[in-house]
Amino acid sequence: MPATYEPISSTILTSNTSSITFSNIPQTYTDITLVVNDINSTGSFDTLVRFNGDSGSNYSRTGLRGNGSTASSYSQTNLSAINLCSDGSAEYARPAIVNIINYSNATTNKTVISRANVASQGVNLLAQLWRNTSAINSITILSSSTFASGASFSLYGIKAA
Amino acid sequence: MAVTSFKTSSMTTGSKRARVWDQFSSPGNFESIATNIVGAGGASFILFSNIPQTYNYLEIRFSAQTTDTANSGLGNNRMNGYFNGDETATNYYSHYLDGYGTGVGSAAEQSAKWAGDASRTNSSGWGTSIITILDYTNTNKFKTIRSFSAVNTNDSNNGLSRMGSGLWRSTAAITSIKIVPESGTLKQNSSFALYGVI
Numbered sequence: 001m002p003a004t005y006e007p008i009s010s011t012i013l014t015s016n017t018s019s020i021t022f023s024n025i026p027q028t029y030t031d032i033t034l035v036v037n038d039i040n041s042t043g044s045f046d047t048l049v050r051f052n053g054d055s056g057s058n059y060s061r062t063g064l065r066g067n068g069s070t071a072s073s074y075s076q077t078n079l080s081a082i083n084l085c086s087d088g089s090a091e092y093a094r095p096a097i098v099n100i101i102n103y104s105n106a107t108t109n110k111t112v113i114s115r116a117n118v119a120s121q122g123v124n125l126l127a128q129l130w131r132n133t134s135a136i137n138s139i140t141i142l143s144s145s146t147f148a149s150g151a152s153f154s155l156y157g158i159k160a161a
Numbered sequence: 162m163a164v165t166s167f168k169t170s171s172m173t174t175g176s177k178r179a180r181v182w183d184q185f186s187s188p189g190n191f192e193s194i195a196t197n198i199v200g201a202g203g204a205s206f207i208l209f210s211n212i213p214q215t216y217n218y219l220e221i222r223f224s225a226q227t228t229d230t231a232n233s234g235l236g237n238n239r240m241n242g243y244f245n246g247d248e249t250a251t252n253y254y255s256h257y258l259d260g261y262g263t264g265v266g267s268a269a270e271q272s273a274k275w276a277g278d279a280s281r282t283n284s285s286g287w288g289t290s291i292i293t294i295l296d297y298t299n300t301n302k303f304k305t306i307r308s309f310s311a312v313n314t315n316d317s318n319n320g321l322s323r324m325g326s327g328l329w330r331s332t333a334a335i336t337s338i339k340i341v342p343e344s345g346t347l348k349q350n351s352s353f354a355l356y357g358v359i
Contacts, residue, residue: 005191030354031222062313062320064260075262075317101224101289107350111224111289113311127311127322129286160354161193
């Protein structure tokens, strides 16, 4: 049986980088999953995600966060990118899993489910929206600072029957 | 002709050999079982039946919107999930923890509303959920479910990040799953995919 859950592309940084892009994403899958394990040498920073190079105010997010003592929620509209996580630590990597369901359909806006955590600071569950019906063919991950050497970024495709 | 040598390199490299294996994929670990995509005219429910009993757990991934006009354009519409034709609400339990932008919430109820969240009609964003059903073939334990749901409508008051859990108080192996919106019907292009994981 053909593989259902396949790696598409992966990179591990060997030097500090401000952004990476997965381009020419095959349109043959049903969902795609982006796995990010990033780290910054200076501590807190934002990890941002854009689709198809869109830097317009076409993104929004609603998050649920726990910091060890308090549960809270936040919501932002008309953003220029999806913000995965603003927690940060110079000591710990920050894993995030970004699920993009039906990324290749050209009918609906794209809803994204993400989880992003920093061991010393908190856990986040996010509902995000890209208000564009285009199929996603590229994903750019940006840092508000820089991603340090050793940060990893992997893209997987999931194909339904 | 007898096989005298078998090496990984012979499967993956070499100009004379087609690449047979990428040294990574393990076909059979995560498999697509079935997909339901709602057509024109909509659907009142989604049904996965005759589910193979050969996996360890199941995963459902969906993107959906309903015709529910209450608070039209905003917010979520919860989904009921029923196993093996059992639509008795008291045989289920569900818990959830929500972030909805302006606050957090949590609740528990004796209901089958463990099956994620669609969005309401004309919402800019479609509801998306990833649901895991653990040990679905085990006949010695009740069935437990974990879910993550996301609804976002570019509105500060009506988005939703939800983590949920569910319980079906039956030791029967799960052979069918029916998903029904709490209100309204499923709109065209709503898609539901069922996967099996070993």
